Amino acid sequence: MGGTGYNSACAGDKEAAGLPSDTNHLRNLVDHIRQGDAEAEAEVVRQFARRIFVMGFVRTRDREAARDLVQDVLMAVIGALRKGQLQDPERLAAFVHGTARNLINNQLRNAGRHPPLEPLTEDLPQDCIIEQLEHGERVRMVHQALEKLGEEDRKILRMTLVDGRKPGEIAAALGLAPDVVRTRKLRALKRVTDLIQKKLSRTGATLPHS
Amino acid sequence: MNCREVEEQDVPERYALGRLTDSERDEFEQHYFECDSCFSQLQTALALQEELRHQPRVRTQAGGTSLRRMWFWAPASAALALFLVVGVWWYAGRKQQFAPQATSSTPVVKPETSGQLASSAAPSLEELARVQPPAYSPVVLRGAEDEAHESFRKAMQHYLKNDYTGAIPGLRAAVKANPDTASFHFYLGACYLLTNQSDWAIKSFRKTISLENSTYSGQAHFYLAKAYLQEKDVSAAERELQATVPLDGGNAAEAREILHQLRK
Numbered sequence: 513m514g515g516t517g518y519n520s521a522c523a524g525d526k527e528a529a530g531l532p533s534d535t536n537h538l539r540n541l542v543d544h545i546r547q548g549d550a551e552a553e554a555e556v557v558r559q560f561a562r563r564i565f566v567m568g569f570v571r572t573r574d575r576e577a578a579r580d581l582v583q584d585v586l587m588a589v590i591g592a593l594r595k596g597q598l599q600d601p602e603r604l605a606a607f608v609h610g611t612a613r614n615l616i617n618n619q620l621r622n623a624g625r626h627p628p629l630e631p632l633t634e635d636l637p638q639d640c641i642i643e644q645l646e647h648g649e650r651v652r653m654v655h656q657a658l659e660k661l662g663e664e665d666r667k668i669l670r671m672t673l674v675d676g677r678k679p680g681e682i683a684a685a686l687g688l689a690p691d692v693v694r695t696r697k698l699r700a701l702k703r704v705t706d707l708i709q710k711k712l713s714r715t716g717a718t719l720p721h722s
Numbered sequence: 723m724n725c726r727e728v729e730e731q732d733v734p735e736r737y738a739l740g741r742l743t744d745s746e747r748d749e750f751e752q753h754y755f756e757c758d759s760c761f762s763q764l765q766t767a768l769a770l771q772e773e774l775r776h777q778p779r780v781r782t783q784a785g786g787t788s789l790r791r792m793w794f795w796a797p798a799s800a801a802l803a804l805f806l807v808v809g810v811w812w813y814a815g816r817k818q819q820f821a822p823q824a825t826s827s828t829p830v831v832k833p834e835t836s837g838q839l840a841s842s843a844a845p846s847l848e849e850l851a852r853v854q855p856p857a858y859s860p861v862v863l864r865g866a867e868d869e870a871h872e873s874f875r876k877a878m879q880h881y882l883k884n885d886y887t888g889a890i891p892g893l894r895a896a897v898k899a900n901p902d903t904a905s906f907h908f909y910l911g912a913c914y915l916l917t918n919q920s921d922w923a924i925k926s927f928r929k930t931i932s933l934e935n936s937t938y939s940g941q942a943h944f945y946l947a948k949a950y951l952q953e954k955d956v957s958a959a960e961r962e963l964q965a966t967v968p969l970d971g972g973n974a975a976e977a978r979e980i981l982h983q984l985r986k
Contacts, residue, residue, distance in 0.1 A: 562761075562765075563754065563755050563761060566761075566764065566765065567751055569768075570737060570738065570740070570768070573924075573958060605755040605756040606752055606755070608755060609751055609755045613748070650766070651772055651773050653769075654769040654770050654773045658773060658777070666774070669770060669774060670774040670777070672735060673735055673739070673767065673771040674774050674954060674956060675984075676739045676956055676957040701766075701770075704766060704770060705763065705766055708766060
């Protein structure tokens with residue numbers, strides 16, 4: 513399997529994957545944060561804010577809780593880095609993930625203790641607006657990419673990603689073989705991904721952490 | 723977990739659907755915290771999920787027959803039905819003309835309907851999301867009523883008149899004054915659900931569940947499932963319906979039926 517995969521760029525190697533994998537660079541980053549370098553702290557925020565948000569959103573299905581989580585996790589992580597509490601700089605990503613996981617578990621235990629009573633659109637902080645714009649931009653590109661797919665391919669994607677059906681169930685519903693469903697699904701996903709990448713490279717824009 | 727495993731095991735879509743085990747989820751999260759490419763795929767999968775959720779659905783039936791193809795033939799079916807009705811009416815009229823003593827009434831020929839559509843069409847998510855307001859019986863409190871209960875009581879007077887929009891402000895005030903009373907959150911969630919504010923309903927029902935009140939937790943799972951169905955979040959709805967079955971005797975049968983329909 514993998515002939516129709518859309519992950520050809522990912523080699524599983526940290527360097528190819530995009531994060532600063534060089535030990536010296538990570539050590540410098542962590543050292544600079546310990547010395548109070550705001551630019552180094554901003555780099556950590558840039559690398560991890562969106563990841564923390566996605567993790568929080570998928571686990572809680574609550575955008576506002578996920579935004580709160582980003583703030584809480586980054587404050588905890590930056591605070592710990594300032595105090596020199598990360599002994600092994602190469603484990604920075606694991607450290608951020610572990611902190612996020614602990615805070616999410618705490619948040620779920622205390623779920624809704626102070627439920628928001630005001631409408632979501634009032635007085636959003638700037639970073640929430642930026643996150644909404646960035647997410648909105650990706651959804652808009654996805655919408656345009658979906659319009660280029662055939663109806664049956666869209667149906668396969670919807671039944672997979674929204675209805676949560678397995679290839680065998682989709683195959684039975686559409687009168688196709690399961691292998692055909694899986695192949696078409698992977699090709700449709702690859703097509704959407706490629707269309708988005710093409711738009712990004714044409715505009716010179718980058719979505720955070722992509 | 724490496725990138726090849728992520729691709730081969732459809733990890734991003736299973737993660738988006740909440741179908742990874744706890745350890746798989748942790749492994750994937752640790753991976754995408756380090757891998758830009760897999761993180762980008764995940765973001766695309768989530769954006770796809772959101773966009774597809776909001777697109778209109780075209781239902782299919784087994785064998786690949788689509789409703790669109792069936793509706794293509796609908797005008798022809800309607801014309802045939804009209805022809806039959808007119809024909810029978812003309813025939814009945816002629817028969818009466820020559821048999822004035824006959825008292826039989828004109829036979830009614832029902833137009834052909836698409837039997838396949840009528841008999842085996844699965845209910846839509848909108849239909850499955852429809853909900854009746856949870857029952858409420860006013861409780862007479864002994865002793866003086868505090869501010870929260872007074873707000874609640876007045877709000878529920880609107881509720882009993884099916885004025886769910888009118889009930890919301892009083893219920894919000896009750897929740898604000900006493901945030902740990904399950905019934906306040908439960909009925910606030912119900913009012914949000916009945917006024918199609920499913921995102922707020924979800925928050926209120928989740929809070930109800932977190933308060934672990936045996937009277938309301940089971941029902942809250944059921945109505946939370948309804949809210950997720952309004953949001954077209956099928957996997958979350960299934961989760962809540964499964965939680966409903968052992969806890970909520972009153973809604974267990976409907977929960978089982980909805981699960982059956984969702985899994986068709």
